[in-house]
Amino acid sequence: MKSKKQATSVNRSENSKKIxxxxxxxxxxxxLLTTNQxxxxxxxxxxxxxxxxxxxxxxxxxxxxxxxxxxxxRIPERIxxxxxxxxxxxxxxxxxxxxxxxxxxxxxxxxETPVFVRFSTVAGSRGSTDLARDVxxxxxxFYTQEGNFDLVGNNMPVFFIQDAIKFPDLVHAVKPEPHxxxxxxxxAHDTFWDFISLMPESAHMIMWLMSDRAxxxxxxxxxxxxxxxxxxxxxxxxxxxxxxxxxxxxGVHSLAWDEAQKISGKDPDFHRRDLWExxxxxxxxxxxxxxxxxxxxxxxxxxxxLLDPTKLVPEELVPVQRVGKLTLNRNPENFFAxxxxxxxHVGHIVxxxxxxxxxxxxxxxxxxxxxxxxxxxxxxxxxIPINRPIVPVHNNQRDGFMRQTINKGRTSxxxxxxxxxxxxxxxxxxxxxxxxxxxIDAHKVRERSKSFFDHFTQAGLFYNSQSEPEKQHIxxxxxxxxxxxxxxSIRERMLGIISLINKTLATxxxxxxxxxxxxxxxxxxxxxxxxxxxxxFQPIESKPExxxxxxxxxxxTVKDTIKSRVIAFLAADGVNEQAIAGMKKILEENGAKVDIxxxxxxxxxGAGKKEILVNQSFFTAASVLYDxxxxxxxxxHIATLAADPDAIHFLNEAFRHCxxxxxxxxxKPLLKLTYFGxxxxxxxxxxxxxxxxxxxxxxxxxxxxxxxxxxxEREKPRKIPA
Numbered sequence: 001m002k003s004k005k006q007a008t009s010v011n012r013s014e015n016s017k018k019i020x021x022x023x024x025x026x027x028x029x030x031x032l033l034t035t036n037q038x039x040x041x042x043x044x045x046x047x048x049x050x051x052x053x054x055x056x057x058x059x060x061x062x063x064x065x066x067x068x069x070x071x072x073x074r075i076p077e078r079i080x081x082x083x084x085x086x087x088x089x090x091x092x093x094x095x096x097x098x099x100x101x102x103x104x105x106x107x108x109x110x111x112e113t114p115v116f117v118r119f120s121t122v123a124g125s126r127g128s129t130d131l132a133r134d135v136x137x138x139x140x141x142f143y144t145q146e147g148n149f150d151l152v153g154n155n156m157p158v159f160f161i162q163d164a165i166k167f168p169d170l171v172h173a174v175k176p177e178p179h180x181x182x183x184x185x186x187x188a189h190d191t192f193w194d195f196i197s198l199m200p201e202s203a204h205m206i207m208w209l210m211s212d213r214a215x216x217x218x219x220x221x222x223x224x225x226x227x228x229x230x231x232x233x234x235x236x237x238x239x240x241x242x243x244x245x246x247x248x249x250x251g252v253h254s255l256a257w258d259e260a261q262k263i264s265g266k267d268p269d270f271h272r273r274d275l276w277e278x279x280x281x282x283x284x285x286x287x288x289x290x291x292x293x294x295x296x297x298x299x300x301x302x303x304x305x306l307l308d309p310t311k312l313v314p315e316e317l318v319p320v321q322r323v324g325k326l327t328l329n330r331n332p333e334n335f336f337a338x339x340x341x342x343x344x345h346v347g348h349i350v351x352x353x354x355x356x357x358x359x360x361x362x363x364x365x366x367x368x369x370x371x372x373x374x375x376x377x378x379x380x381x382x383x384i385p386i387n388r389p390i391v392p393v394h395n396n397q398r399d400g401f402m403r404q405t406i407n408k409g410r411t412s413x414x415x416x417x418x419x420x421x422x423x424x425x426x427x428x429x430x431x432x433x434x435x436x437x438x439x440i441d442a443h444k445v446r447e448r449s450k451s452f453f454d455h456f457t458q459a460g461l462f463y464n465s466q467s468e469p470e471k472q473h474i475x476x477x478x479x480x481x482x483x484x485x486x487x488x489s490i491r492e493r494m495l496g497i498i499s500l501i502n503k504t505l506a507t508x509x510x511x512x513x514x515x516x517x518x519x520x521x522x523x524x525x526x527x528x529x530x531x532x533x534x535x536x537f538q539p540i541e542s543k544p545e546x547x548x549x550x551x552x553x554x555x556x557t558v559k560d561t562i563k564s565r566v567i568a569f570l571a572a573d574g575v576n577e578q579a580i581a582g583m584k585k586i587l588e589e590n591g592a593k594v595d596i597x598x599x600x601x602x603x604x605x606g607a608g609k610k611e612i613l614v615n616q617s618f619f620t621a622a623s624v625l626y627d628x629x630x631x632x633x634x635x636x637h638i639a640t641l642a643a644d645p646d647a648i649h650f651l652n653e654a655f656r657h658c659x660x661x662x663x664x665x666x667x668k669p670l671l672k673l674t675y676f677g678x679x680x681x682x683x684x685x686x687x688x689x690x691x692x693x694x695x696x697x698x699x700x701x702x703x704x705x706x707x708x709x710x711x712x713e714r715e716k717p718r719k720i721p722a
Contacts, residue, residue, distance in 0.1 A: 035065055043446040047165045047359055051442025052449035053307055056164070056362035063165050067363060070168035071371040077126050078375065080171055081137045083185070084120035085130075085219065085272040086339040087279055089328035091115050091142060091289070097323055100240050100293055101232040103352030105144040106323070114143040116386060117328060118342055119219040119275070122154075123174050124185025129264040130271035131255070132185040133214045133477065138224030138246060139344045140326070143390045146431055150348040151244055152368075155216065156208040157225035157312040162201050162452050164363020169195060188484035197493040200539055201452070203459040203501055204310050210477035211462075212254035212470060212554060217627075217709075218274045220285040220564065221253040228346075228361040229306045231354040231436055232293070239436055241299065241306055241356070243313055245290035245320050251558030253709045256657045257476060262624045270625070276331055283564040283591065285328045290320035303542035304458065305451040309360040311458055315551040338386045343372045354436040359448075377401050394423040454542040459501040465548045467555035469712035475505065479512035488515075496520030562706040563591030568626040568654075570647055571598050571614075574636025577606030579664055579695060583630055586699045592706070597621045599644055607634050618646035623654040628706045631671070633664035642670045652676070655689075658714050660705035662690040662698050687711045 033041040041062060048060035056063070071079070078084075091113040097106040105113045120137035121130065136155040141148060160170050173195035174187050183189055187209070196202050208214070216222040224246030232242045255263070263270050278285060292313050294306065304311040332338040345368040346361065355361060372381045378401030381387060393405075396412045411419030426432030463474065478498065482491050496518050499506035503517070510517045550556050567587055569580060584594045595615040598604050603611045623629065629651065631641075641647040647670070654661055655676045663671055668691075671677050679686045688711035690701045705711075 035062060036069070044165065045163065046446045046448050047163050047363060048444060048446055049357070049359060049362075049442075050440050050444060052445065052447045053305070053357055053451070054440055054442045055357045056359055057444065058366075063363060064366065066165060066168055067367050068370055070171070071367055071374065076375060079371070080122050081118075081120040081139075082126045083124050083128050083130065084118050084137070084339055085275050086116060086118040086332060086342065087275060087285075087328040088330040088332070089115050089117060089284075089326060091324055091326050093324040095323060097232075097291070098234065100234055100242070100291075101352040102235045103144070103149070103232075103350050104146050105142055105149070105350075106232075106352065111145065114390065115326060116141045116143075116338070116342060117326070118339060118344070119271070121185065123171075123187065128185035129268035131215065131260040131264040131268065133187065133209070133257070133260070133481075134185065135209065135214070136216060136219070136222060138222070140224075140246075141342065141344060141348075141387075144350055145391060146350040147391060148348050148387075148389045149350045149353065150344045150346065151226055152344045152346045152364075153224050153226045153244065153246075155222040155224055156205065156213055157223075157227060157243075157245075158205050158208065158458075159227055159309045159360060160196075160202045160205045161199065161360060162308055162310055162448065163359040164361075164367065166199070167360075167363065167367070188481040190485050190487050190490060193482060193485050193494055194487070194490050197490055197497055200455040200497060200500075201310050203455045203497060204462065207459045207462045207474065207501065210474045210481070211466065212473050213252075214477075215255045215257060215260045216271075217253040217255055218278075219271055220275065220278060221248055221250050223247060223252055224287065228309055228358045229294075229356050231356055232291075233352055233354055233436055237437075239296055239354070241294040241296065243292040243294075243318075245292065246287040246326065247290050247320070247322060249286040249288065249558070250561060250563060251709070252554050253557065254554060256710075257473065257480070259624045259657045262622070262653075266622045266624060275328075278564050279328060279331050281564075281593070287326045288322040289324045289326060290322050292318045292320055294318055303544055304454065305449065307356055307358045307449075308452045309358055310452075310455070314461070314546060314549040316546055316549050337384075341376065341381075341384050342386045343376060343381045343384070345369060345372065349433075351431055351433045357438075380404065396423075450540065453540045455539050456500045457542050457544050461544055461546070461549060462552055463502050463505060465550065465552040467553050467712075469715060470553060470555065471505075472715065475508045475512070478505075478509040482509065482513055491515060492518050493521060559708050561591065562587070562627075562703055565592045565627040565706055566625070567592050567594050567706070568621065568623065568629045568650070569594055569596045570629065570631050570641060570650065571596055571604060571612065572637040572640035572644075573604050574607050574640070575604065575612070575634040576632050576637070576664065577608055577610045577612055579632040579634075580606070580612065582695060583632070583662075583699055583702070586703070590703055595621065595626070597650075599640065599647075607636070618644065618650065621650075623650045623659075624657065626654070626659075627709075628660040628662070628702070629654045630702065631661070631663040631667045633666035635666065638667050638670045642673055648673050655714070658688070658710040658712050660688045660690065660702060660708070660711070662702040662705070664695070664698070665691055665693060687713065 033044055035041060047056045047063045049056050093106060093109045096109055118139045121132055121134045123134050124132055138153050138155055140151045161167060174192045176182055176184055177189060177191050196206060226244030230242050231239045233239050299306060347365045347368060373379060380400050380402050383404040396414055398407055398412045409419055428434055482494055485491050491513055492515060495506055495510050495515060497520060498509060499517050500520050506517045587594055596612060597616045597618060598614045599618060601614050601617045603613055606612055651674045668680060671680055688705050690698055690705055692698045
């Protein structure tokens with residue numbers, strides 16, 4: 001047996017060729033993984049299941065110990081999804097779904113179901129920025145007439161891992177590194193990419209995380225997904241598989257990465273503020289609930305496994321049926337009492353909805369209750385007002401920390417005669433919940449189904465489906481993230497993984513990192529089949545049903561409204577107040593919000609001597625906080641702005657971030673001072689730069705340009721200065 005000193009010497013030698021190990025944690029080859037009771041662990045990759053595709057078993061003491069310890073690592077804030085914002089609202093069904101489910105909120109079109117929705121980032125603490133490159137939580141609590149149903153999802157339809165036993169490892173890797181608690185709310189560091197480069201099942205999710213989906217324009221402009229495959233059960237007991245979607249009526253839109261970084265400094269509460277102010281201004285956020293319904297007979301129809309949480313069902317194969325609308329119309333009265341104390345749980349379901357054997361979902365069913373027990377002080381978190389169902393609660397549960405209910409009578413058990421047998425079990429006709437009778441006939445194994453082993457096909461499908469600007473943003477994101485990784489061998493290993501997704505992508509990222517794309521290491525997943533013989537499984541390749549899915553690109557989203565967009569008007573003394581009034585009127589009539597930005601706060605005087613209220617100064621405002629910019633005319637006003645570097649920077653930055661800029665003809669002397677000013681004198685028309693002799697034409701074209709969101713084609717030359 002080597003001493004620690006000998007092991008350190010060996011590792012230092014190996015480090016010159018490969019990875020810089022944490023020497024303090026290195027012992028020797030006999031250091032084996034164990035439980036907290038000292039039992040050696042043979043498989044830390046797979047939870048114990050009833051067959052490779054079967055349900056996870058409660059007896060898996062290794063899974064339960066690992067997740068219990070993880071759930072209790074931090075108090076009082078959530079370990080993940082700590083940074084959140086929320087709102088109240090209603091859900092209204094368009095058309096009954098009784099063909100598929102008996103859940104009342106999905107069958108009765110006359111009912112408005114109250115909801116509470118919490119959005120969040122995942123990795124950062126409560127004090128982190130809203131603008132981190134991260135997954136966003138999208139959790140909806142339905143207060144139905146049959147009890148609470150929680151649809152606990154994200155703004156991405158897949159996840160990093162296939163089995164819940166790996167969730168603590170994932171979060172430990174993405175959290176700030178434990179030796180120095182750096183970086184906060186960021187994945188661009190060694191431990192995260194070390195883990196990801198060794199977990200090929202993460203390939204698909206990483207593509208989503210490196211895409212513009214990870215930096216949404218607002219919570220109101222991002223999709224939501226239930227991630228897992230669930231079951232819908234109708235009155236006859238027939239089942240269908242279902243994927244849940246939330247489709248924003250404003251479309252799916254993102255920020256530029258440089259813009260997001262700057263907003264983090266200017267206003268780290270940007271998304272929280274946007275949600276709050278939109279509701280206060282009665283621009284109520286809206287989504288439609290979409291269902292992808294798959295008959296049980298089609299469970300094995302596709303090249304991917306429906307139970308694999310790292311896979312999605314392309315909408316081109318199974319269209320999303322939009323069945324109802326979610327509207328957020330009321331802000332919380334107290335952030336702590338509601339947004340912080342709300343307790344979501346994927347296991348909160350109602351009759352007509354049931355689980356599948358997705359191994360990530362199965363682990364979440366245990367983890368969420370366990371987390372709430374420590375975070376909210378005990379087993380009575382359901383009595384906190386924001387968590388209470390709107391229907392009566394009757395059971396034999398008593399006592400515990402923070403108990404609110406004063407139970408009368410002497411019986412707290414069932415069956416009983418002293419209490420008259422109350423409360424009684426509910427029959428199926430009375431709405432009693434019954435689990436779907438899925439047949440299970442399998443060995444108990446720590447094994448993953450071979451149908452889960454295609455890690456790269458859908459990752460490639462996602463990349464191939466993106467527009468050219470979106471693809472370039474993915475290249476930039478990988479280059480930034482891996483450029484922050486200090487260990488070269490991790491960068492190289494990750495480049496190898498990327499090459500299995502798309503070789504062109506890997507080559508472009510490698511060029512920016514100054515590295516050649518290596519031959520990828522063969523990822524291995526160890527499983528213990530029923531015969532007890534250890535086997536190493538290599539990833540498999542499947543032939544996808546489609547090569548490109550238009551639904552995966554934000555280039556194809558809704559682009560027909562400027563509702564709730566925030567527009568900056570640059571102004572100074574001597575501005576044409578008629579131009580301001582006319583543009584402001586038509587923008588607000590179309591649902592946008594206007595801010596007048598000037599060199600100073602207070603009021604400025606227009607060319608016609610009319611006073612104009614200033615909303616922001618160049619000192620308090622920034623272009624990154626606005627969706628578009630308008631420059632009215634007026635000789636004195638233009639001369640003042642032309643002498644103000646902040647005004648010129650405002651315009652330069654807005655152009656760099658591909659936003660629409662409208663300007664009156666007599667404001668050209670200011671625009672010519674910007675780095676894009678030469679485009680105004682060329683014969684080539686620049687999309688998103690709008691001007692005309694007629695103010696009516698400017699207004700019409702400006703509205704059309706704002707609704708497009710961004711003019712990403714400006715980025716093609718890559719010669720725009722910082």
